[in-house]
Amino acid sequence: MSALSGHLATSRGALRRPGFAAVVIVLILAEIVSAFELSMMYVTLPTLIKDFHVDASTVAWVVTAYLLVSASAGVMGGRFGDMYGRRKVLIIVLIISGVGSLVSLVGGTLGLIILGRAIQGAAGAVMGLAFGLAREHMAKDRVPVGVSMIGASALIAGAGGAFIAGIMIDLYSWHGIFAFAAILAVVAAIAIGPVIPKDQVSATTEKPDYLGSLLLPVAVSAILLGLSSSSRTGFGSVEFIGLISLGVVVALIWVWWELRTESPIVNLRMFKNRQIALIMTATLLAAIGPIGGMAVPSQMVMQYPAVLPFGLGFTATTAGLFSCVTALVGYFFSPLGGKMAHRYGARTVFIAGLTLMTLIIPIILLGYGNVGMFVVAMSLNSVGISLTYGALPNMLIEAVPASHTSETAGTNTMVRNVGQSTATAMGAYILATHQDPTTTLVSQSGITSAFVFVLVFSLLSVVVALFLKRKPVEWVPETLEQRDVRRGKSTRDSVNV
Template sequence: MRIGSTRSGRYTRRRPVWVIVAVLVAVEVISAFETSMVYAAIPTFIAEFHSDAATVGWAVTAFLLVAAASAAVCGRLGDMYGRERVLIVLLVAAATGSLISAVGDSIGSIVAGRAVQGVAGAILPLCIGLAREHLPAAKVPVAVAVISGSAVAAGSASLLVAGVMLDHASWHLIFVVAAAYAVGAVALVAFVLPWRPPTGTTEKVDYLGAVAFVPAIAAVLLGVNKSTAWGWSDPATLGLVLGGLAALALWVLWELRATSPIVNVRQFRDRKFSLTMLATLAISVGPVGVTTMIVPIVLQSPTSAPVGLGLTPTNAGWLSFVGSMFGFVCTPLSGRIAATVGARTSMLIGSALFLAGNALLLVVHDSVAGMMVMVVTVSVATAFAYTALPNLLVEAVPERATSEAAGTNAVIRTGGSGIGVSIATMLLSSTALAGGLNTLGGLNAIVVMLSVTSLAAIGFTLLIPRRR
């Protein structure tokens, strides 16, 4: 079946369904690669720049905070100017950010480039929107599942690809390859996808809400990160933390008054919606955001360190990739459970598996086989949680509010991951030995953090009303 000229001649070219889906999957791969590739390079950056986990962690945090704002804004921009056009702009920006990081010779330049790359956080929502726009309604559910599933698989594969580059070339090449792939994705969108004029929207984009959100969160996190070096009584620490919290309070007030807010704070009046968002925040600050960061550090740290298995980046990437594929395979099972007995059950299973994975990290961090079991457990947990969250939203809000609720969830999920990574890297650096070697005390502190957030997710999920 070809799509392209059957809807009042609005498409500029005709393409079979499978071609459209293949292009959208290929484009989404760059988003997943940009998100995950730096996790494998964190140990390398610490050694290369004689830095610590808290400083290097900003290469992840900066990306995630910008990604949260990008995901919130670019959906509406796609409605106004055309999703294909916005997607090309994002891909060009992602390529530019990758080049900034590639040519840099300091952790500061890498962080700056990663912040620009963060716009890639909106690629997946735009690809899902394009699937709904271009495909027959009967084909959309399968297409969306394939596109979303490719994000999980590509994120795992990026750890392996990055590991091979770190072992056999240079960390610079990670960003060069990402930039080249983004340019290729631009060509696919420009010359293969069907295009049509934007549908338009009467809603205004809340630019102020999007712009204010990122620096407010970043100020709080920077103050927390620097508290170890500066001290909590230092005026700079207090100024950053209190100033950031004040900015967040003003941001909430602004969102309450905005006609088209980035985050519809009023939706939190609904009990099921608010509990779903709180569960999202708990797993994002905890296992979803932090595990992908801590696993490469444990695997790649030298055996001479208190915590470390001494694997090469390539071997660590293989372990993470193979383990993550178990979660990818379990995604359909989680979906069937959610459809049969409700998404609440899937979320409980995922949160409980996260708790088990935390315990494994504490017990088997000195065993390669044990870490493989831990990665498999957390990957299956992620599959269940990621399948449950959108279904919980569908159960909680009316159909007309689905997109808005999904946008709010994306902001909380991505922003929460940035917060979690920042806190975890601060815990590691505050307990590290000379030379940046991580200690068992730092790992234990992170396991406690992950366990508390997993228990919080279980608690919030238990309070969610059962599906009728």
């Protein structure tokens, strides 16, 4: 048994498998915590801009801080789950997430809110761990539907996050959002105990890649801080160039380290597998585009005054209810997406979801001020997200061995969160450059530019997805023995030279 993965050491036939429905419900609840903590803030952004008298670029850090930590947590959590037990690690990250919610709750400044949001980012590990537990405890023929429902549960969280945030803002304040998030995290952690069996993992001599897990968020944070501040400093400023340069240099050091360390936080050699490389690339493009770039401009369309050509005049509660209904419409398609993935392949479902999200953007652009067209567009967008989120884990399962499910899914979560962070930073920059400093309102040209930005990356994600194989070759991780042989050969070659 490979020490690299620290995977299950017992015969699953000797263990009593929990019921399919019970596993799906508790893992969906856990995933809702992660996705809720992200989605709840989009409705809150206009309120925070007014309450703290800051611009869109500054307040965007309540989203970006979460995504940055979430990116590293997704990889680290997945790695620790494969090594030490997914159930144990999942409960720990949910508790940490709850603590972050409490920090934001008691914080009276934007800085403390951002700090709490960063701590909440530990929940970024949930999805990778949930996929690993689903594959571990479900019958093989039920896995496609199960992971599709878990993956698409982000829609439920998006629906609940938008709706609950809207109610809290209109009836109380943004503080109530964090109180609800803390309670939800605790409930999810408690629910896992009696349903998911205790971890049965082999002993491992591997040492966690702490350096790699520290270098990664530093690199990403520097780059995104430079991008988010560019609307204030300009692309030619010393601050912008310095931050971008720092990020690139640290990223190169991180790549060098990951390729040399024995237990990398991200096994970069997995990208030699064509299918995995394409999946990650399409995920990144989709995260910058429709997955991460739609939320902010669409919320502004809904909550801006109806007297503006593009505004619909919704209150925060109405906007939340609208997002809730359209997201639930999309989630109803998640079981169908799983069945389609099982029958026709996850690639087909993935391409269909990306294509659908791409097609709705022209509908929004051509239907400014038309509530009916906006309802149709956002409902179809939710269906597209549901299909895409459901297909992603199934594509990864087709391409990786069971022992590396959480690690690879965690890496995919990292890629998606980096993409969403980029989308938030670039979207904030685009909107800030079209923002009236007196009223803080963004002009129609700014909203249009943000949607066009999303459209470009949506198209690119579809193009990349078309190159995915229907029947991929499974990635076979390098064993310790193979690595020693390779390194020995490299040493001999360097000596001979």
